[in-house]
Amino acid sequence: MTFDRRSVLKGIGAGVGVAAIGMPAVLRAQTKPFRIGFMTVKTGPLASGGIQLEQGLNIYMKERNNILAGIPVEVFTVDTGGAPAVALTKMQELVERNQISCLIGPLSTQEALALDDVIRQTKTPTVSVAAADDMTQRRANPWFVRVTATSSQCSHVMGDYAAKDLKYKRAVTIADDIAYGHEQNAGFQQVFEADGGKVVQKLWPPLAVPDYGTYIAQLKTNVDCVFAAFAGSNGFRFFRQFNEYGLKGKVPLLGGMTAFDEALLQQMGDDAIGLLSVNYYSAELDNPANKKFVEAMRRDYKVDPGYYGAATYTAAAVLEAALKTVGPKGMDDKEALMKALRTNKVEDTCRGPVSFDTYGNVVGNVYIRKVEKKGGRLVNSVIKTYENVSQFWNYGPEAFLKNPVYSRDYPPAKNLEP
Structure with missing residues (x-):
């Protein structure tokens, strides 16, 4: 698979895949980009959810001109088709070729379970939307935080x-x-x-x-x-x-x-x-973040956001809060980033206030x-x-x-x- 900047732009949406576009020259010169791997599904029975995952992330990045906590962001998107074996291959590409600092995704429970070991081995901070219960229970992964909910x-x-x-x-x-x-x-x-x-x-x-x-x-x-x-x-x-x-x-x-x-x-x-x-x-939901999000989804995509769109919009908000905590100097410190992801309470997400238990799972309404x-x-x-x-x-x-x-x-x- 050829994975270059053009393919990233095509996959994640113009103006989102490569954060340098539209970014002030001073910021480009001073701060290297924070690289996010984004794993979604665009084919098969899970595609309707995967498309909304992408839309939710697109909107969050667009609203912030691809800058989170003063740090420019590059997003590399991959389509797994909902297949665990494909997810493993894509994860390897994201880590080795694109040198990501963080993963948002995957979508499905079986993909998350398949990626468990590689997330641990590569120590990749993962902000997940997948609902696999045991990823934050008996087999709690220290590099994994879930912003949606377990399946149950x-x-x-x-x-x-x-x-x-x-x-x-x-x-x-x-x-x-x-x-x-x-x-x-x-x-x-x-x-x-x-x-x-x-x-x-x-x-x-x-x-x-x-x-x-x-x-x-x-x-x-x-x-x-x-x-x-x-x-x-x-x-x-x-x-x-x-x-x-x-x-x-x-x-x-x-x-x-x-x-x-x-x-x-x-x-x-x-x-x-x-x-x-x-x-x-x-x-x-009647809160400022959600009103802004819903308006943007209806304007840009002519749909209401649901579980999947809200998942990545929330994931990006939680990640931005963590980057604010660690700052540009700490964005490559994986342990510091994971600590911030797990210990921050984020009050103003589209789903309402969220915090996290010691296993990395969200506590929320x-x-x-x-x-x-x-x-x-x-x-x-x-x-x-x-x-x-x-x-x-x-x-x-x-x-x-x-x-x-x-x-x-x-x-x-x-x-x-x-």
Whole structure:
């Protein structure tokens, strides 16, 4: 693969890939650039999310003329296609050829798990949007900080809300048959059942399944809800077929973090009105950083930002705060940069205030959202806020980490019905 400045500009967007463009000559002469590797997905079922990842980062860099904390920035973007093996190859290129100082990404849980060892070996500060639980739990990586949420972090919240607020007793879970889906459903099950509910059926379509008909035909309908935990555009595809099979209005759908994402919400049509989902973000959040971000996304890309766009916009804000802490002289000090990334509290991100636990995972607000129509467009309105949510829910790290990592088989499915 040829990776030169022209390819970087093409990949990340004009004016973002090479920070020297439009930069004051004095600044160019005095400060060498801080090199960011950016890992996204532009092909396959995760592409809709990967495109928003790029858009969110583009906007943040554009707003600051490619200068963070007074330091010029170069961004080198790569497309992994969501494949762990490709992510490993791209990571090697970023580290060896482009000599990056920091990585933003990757997108998917399986990519993050594949990169774990190389991140450790190369000591590359990584500001991740991937949700792989154990990267900040039993196998906590000292060079890894997550600004979004673990796969299960928001699902804990939905499990609590479904049992306590909605008074649901019986649920079905369905998710992509990958680590991200396993961990989301497990988090929901853990809290929902601890609060008195029962998960009576669990279904696992492959990530790239062409049709959900076989799985929808299996869905139990004598339940209070279906918790759907899909990635990329799969949530939209499942929702469309769920309605085509006549289940709309018969069984309530609850969405995981990315099931009913804003990036696809307008395509879902008015049938989506009333859908409930859980996320660390909503484009409807009323704070200055988010208002500015949403306005820019609508202006530049004609879309509302969702999970993925907010992920990189938040990642860049957290990185900028860390660079302010270490300053130009400390930007090559990897240990100092990681300490700043993990210990700073950043108050003014688009998702609200964020801090980090000792494992490198974000502590922040999580929102229950309801699809409504405002001003002719569908939005995820916030109907309840859970503040300062930890990846460990209310169990505490020591008790939580004594258990196996969430998976297809943990927590054990004790209430399944034939």
